Amino acid sequence: MIFTLVVSNLTHRPVRTALSIAAIALEVTMILTLVGVSYGTLDETARRARGVGADIVVRPPGTSLMGLSSAPMHDTLLAYVAKQPHVALVTGTAVQPLTGFDSVSGIDLDTFSRMSGGFTFLEGGPFKQPNDVILDEYYAKEHKLHAGSYVQLMGRQWHVAGIFESGKLARICVDIKVLGDITGNPGRLSQIFVKTDNPANNKLVLQDLRSKMKDYQIYTMEEFTSLLTISSVTMLRNFIYVVIGVSTVVGFLAVFMSIYTAVLERTREIGILKALGASPRFIASLLVRETLLLAVLGTVAGIGLTYVTQWAIHTFSPASLTQETVYLWWPIAGLIAIGGALLGVVVPVTKALRQDATEAISYE
């Protein structure tokens, strides 16, 4: 019977119920989308780093995990690293940030291809001329580019020589010498990738490089990719907390407004329940159950909406952002939504319980 009463109360006011569910869904979608984009972007970065085919990466001192805003290492380091014991192959890359999340990577096509197994071109082929650029499939899709198209990058026009299958370090690649000349930073590297002669020697080479190149950040690729998590990127973690906080407030306000107006609208009904002998616990339970149902429906709708945002990001911005479905966060987002909703119902319940039954019954 109480379930009948709860459902009938919600279906009796479909617009308000739908708006409440939508607000809670928005809260859940905000959380899940942000978390999904964070996980997706980091995992995509790790996937592309693994695609280089290196065993060890050498990064400049003092750089953050996610950013390489300049190319501070001299390219003579390549030769130094290459002559170390058990080092089979080295290749250096330079990164030039563009606007937003985009960046151009300068690579030495020969050594990079040997290390990574080479690009798989979906259209066109490798760069041959100084103004040639190759793009990964997602960047090309987002910017509607094809082999033979021209694209404006770093203040000059580039000829798109080829479109390659995603998963090899970067989305935009040019010749490293050309990039160095354009940026006024020739002969400089952002990171050095190392391939050992045998994976069993990875640890040995790592220890050797660390002992000889103090202050440099040197990791096995396994270590490096495992560091690409939300908890190790402080700014991202704090950003998520802020969004969760804002989302919780949105959910709280939505439920507060919804149930508060419901209590005002149903003053007479609450009076009737009291006249029938309903205890304060019964009335509170009724409102809390309504809230819980709203929160659960909002959570389910929010999870559904997350797939819509995922589709939208994949369709309209596949290169800039990657959104994953993080199942682990479904119950977390649900609990946050339910928690916010329960906070929002406290005041309305208190108001309902304090209503004088005789006044409530005669309420117009």
Added chain:
Amino acid sequence: MSNPLIEIRELSKIYRQGDVDVHALRGANLQVEKGEFLAICGASGSGKSTLFHILGALTPASSGSVVVDGKDIAQMSPAERTIFRRHTVGFVFQRYNLLPTLTAEDNILLANFIAGKEEKQSKGLPAAFMPILETLGISSRLSHKPRALSGGQQQRVAIARALVNRPAILLADEPTGNLDSQNAAAVLGLLKELNQKEGQTILMITHDNDAASYASRVVHMRDGQML
């Protein structure tokens, strides 16, 4: 009247309205026997609705006593008054006061559920209650929501809801106030029939002498006192 079902003694109720004390009841006294159909008549402001609310344990008295079946409502805690409303009284209001979101049957079942008497096996109204539904003539309208029922039908559902837990007292506050004369006569006839057939004790508040004529006894109120 040696063992009255209801005994009201020196009942007073003072409301505070702004800076003014309003004396709604001024030492009212009344005794009601079990099985009586009593009409309490009076003009607006005579105190009859306040008496109704105190008798129904919806609001506490300022002083005096209201003993129902040996228990003084005035001495009850809020929780005890809730239980009293649940089991001892059934309300019929002028404006029916059915829950608009529920069907007629669910409105009746709700009272049953709150009293903890909902039939768990049949998931419906108690079989023993069916004759009363037949008497009220609403058996075929149970699946309808209040907005699909006429005023007379809504009031019959309200009477059924008030009686489903077999309360000792049926309190009716202007039960025909919103009905046309034909429906009013039918509802009053039903109350009389329930009183005579089922022995239901009924206290009806009214300002209408015609309505009061259906009762077995009529008392009048003025200025918060019984005349």
